[in-house]
Amino acid sequence: MMNSQKGLTIGAFAKASGVNVETVRFYQRRGLLSEPDKPYGGIRRYDEVDVARVRFVKSAQRLGFSLDEIAELLQLEDGTHCSEASVLAEHKLKDVREKLADLKRMERTLSQLVHACHSKPGHVSCPLIAALR
Structure with a gap:
């Protein structure tokens, strides 16, 4: 996919990660992604680890995790803290179930x-508007 010795420019990195350059910069400002060192007279280069990290963030977002929650998950990313990750996932599952109940009620x-x-065609007062008042 890429030459890990040379790495990727920010544009190529963003494309490989499935995001845009501004998303990369935003993740860096939020502390979700570190900014590589810039060699004298050169440009910053990203590698496979960075691509995997952005993909992790995007996968967690698709499951409904906020960026703050993702930051917590990233601290557990080595996979040795399953019980702590499970607690975060249980809280998210509870939130999702509450949202589903709200959506069903709506x-x-x-x-x-x-x-x-x-059922009331031609009726002067609209039931929807009346219910919202």
């Missing part, structure tokens, strides 16, 4: 309101 309410709107 779906039921909206479905009832849509049904009410369709």
Whole structure:
């Protein structure tokens, strides 16, 4: 994929990681990714480890973890702290289940309101608008 001796420029690194350059810089500012040293008169180079780290961040984001939570997971990334990682995942799972319950409640309410709107054609007061007041 890449020559690990030379490494990747920030543009090539971003592309290999599936993000854009500004995302790389943002992750660096947030402390999720270190900024490589810049050789005198040269440009910073990234390697496979950096690509894997960004992919880890993106995978965790897809599971709903915040950047702060991802920072905690990155501290456990060596895989020897499974119980600590499990606690973080349990909290995230609880949050996801609460959000699902909220979404189901919203779906039921909206479905009832849509049904009410369709069952009273020509009625002066819209049930949806009335319910939101």
